[in-house]
Amino acid sequence: MSCIVWNYRGLGNQLTVQELADVVQAKAPAVVFLAKTLANKARLEYVKDRIRFDKKFFVQRINKGGGLVVYWKNDILVDVVSSSLNHIDMVINKNSKAVWRFIGFYSEPETHKWHESWDHLRCLHQLNLLPWLCTGDFNEIVKQSEKLGGLKRVLPNIISEHQSAFLKGCLITDNIRVACETLHYMKNHNSGNSAFMALKLDMSKAYNRVEWSFLKVVMTQMGFNDRATIHDCQKVMDILSSYEKVSGQKLNRDKTALFFSKSTSGDMQRQIMGALGVTELKQYEEYLGLPTMVGRNKRASFDQLKQKEAEIIKNIPLSSTNQLDKLIWPFTPSSNYLVKLGYRFLNENSEQSQSSVQDTAFWKKVWGMEVPSKIKNFVWRASKETLPVKKNLCRKKITQDGQCETCKAGEEDCSHALFFSSDVQVMWNMDP
Template sequence: MSTYSWNCRGLGTPWATQFLKESVLQKQPKFIFLSETLCKSDIVEKVRVVLKYEGALAVDSQGHTGGLALFWRNNSDLRVLSYSKNHIDVMVDIQGWHTYRMTCLYGEPDRTRRRETWDLIRMLNNQVNLPWVLIGDFNNILSQEDKKGGRLYPSWLIQGFQRTLEDCDLNNLELNGYKYTWERGRDTTEMIEVRLDRAVASHSFLHIFTEVKLINLGISTSDHSPIYLEPIHQSSRNFIKRFKFENAWLREPMCKEIVRDVWRDQSDKSFYDKIGTCSEVLSRWGEEFTGSFKKRIRECKTVMQSLKGRRDADSKRLYSHNSKELTEIYSQQEVFWRQRCKQLWLREGDQNSKFFYASTKARRKINHIDVLFDKNDCMTGWENGL
């Protein structure tokens, strides 16, 4: 039921395929939608085999632009309704779930042709009467708050997109995680961030799937970050929150100090009590540390902007200090989102990942010896002398 959507900006590159493979290994989505694949159907078919999905539909790129691909895990779960260079429309019918309609959308990148995307949404709205969700790169925003940096977004584009969703009775889904999904000019004063990727749903869809989560997965090999749509069963509300160590904490000296202080203060406690107390303290501190990336980045940039152009030694020293701190925050933020994607998990030391444990268990199973042949070529097991 879960859907992974990503503007990959070229599927034929080894790093894009590897990143997709690692993301899919972690999230295990039922469906994967890729836009701007910049390739033909033969490349899409090779990726399908690598991902071990049963079905795939490819819309070939036109020259060096465009291209769509949709992968599904089981052929029985999906029926294709229509497709074009800007959309793939399917009916999803999974046993135990309500039947619904999903449209994977790639909005016209040319602003002068954006009305074609709006007309496409209106046309699709009149075709099949099912609970409906649309997901993908809409290449449009709903308000100026969806954009950071650069000039203001043209108001006629915002209003046109808003009217389209109103006419089709579609609701914008809240994005969990980082607010923006596309960036340009990172680590420069001209950096621009925009939320171009999103999901919208009809009232009937939200009535059936009362809890639906849309997550920005953060890190990516493209200038777009992937988004992940997951309707949540009612029964999954009650869960036990477990402590998880953040790799980004290792880049902050305070983390080591916290562990040392807890260990010293709890010297008369058992090992397990120390671990429990340490996890509680780290959780409280880490929630503020990893949840304030945006605030810390804004503060550094504000200071640097105020010092820009000053020539005295103190200003230069303070500017340099904030510049280094900004670089470190970006580095911490990247590690934070990499851990969630489990990308480069071993390099970052993520030895608590499910992938690590799955690999270890598989290796143990392969290496396990049940029987051996003795010197008389008789089969010997653990019960009879091995």
């Protein structure tokens, strides 16, 4: 008898369900346990039918998070003993010689609650002495051989959240700004006796302020010196080695690189690269998908992004089935072309072109007004019907109707709210 256990992180995507169905067909398990389904009862029933299983037991998701489910077939006897948000405990083939116990488990994702998950498992273990298979997602290293030093729990007590890769209230794009600002300063530093070096470790800090003066003060407070020696480089490697042993992780040396300021001599660069055992960061390497430095030729810097986007577009399948190409007229529901439709299209296109010229002149005047930028932005939003008036709120299902609450005379679009509502008319008619 075989089982499939999977933390699926959501069964709402049809491709995800298809992937599960393919795996089930290939492995032919008797039991399937899925954690973090993020699905409701109807969706779980659909998945059961899709993978061609007969029965299920599930733990309902909370709001839009969590959720557990077990599927099995009619040819095995399953007795569900207990369940919670974190587990499903079952006895397989009860009252037979082949009886055994199955627990599908999903540990608390928050590190400060991990001890609660392990206490929970210990309690479950004491309830039954049957042969036991306990499997699932434990959100933690579960074997001592998987880590070095056994000190993984110590890290949260000695490393603050401000030393992590991401900070609350900051975006991943802030990391890009920090890296670009730092490298930009170093690239242009080519005078004086001081020289700078950056060690890229495939990790960064997401600060809200990225000016070099700010970064320099922060790095000074963290213990960085104005000058570094080969001995200091070895100290850095010793610290990284200790970090690997304590965390059980391994530094990705393929993504680790150095960047030197122009004032760093060639001999010093070679000595440092030899001491650290890493390569030099080239000018147009990427960080989080964007070039770390942009020179005068900005087009060359971003050509790779355009090429990637073009490849993604070219790889979009046109159809899941083989279909013959055919000519269509995209401006009618029937897709059929008539001469009168072409004539109408040309006339409308000509009118739009004339209107576009007039719009361009109008917007030049608007953007050229000597008023605060927020007023120009308000005018632009009003003309594009993007203000939160009742009509737009109703269209987005935020309110029940789009009627003007002041005059009850019709829908409240931007024109009505600014010019034609009864209260607004009073103000427009007042003397300046």
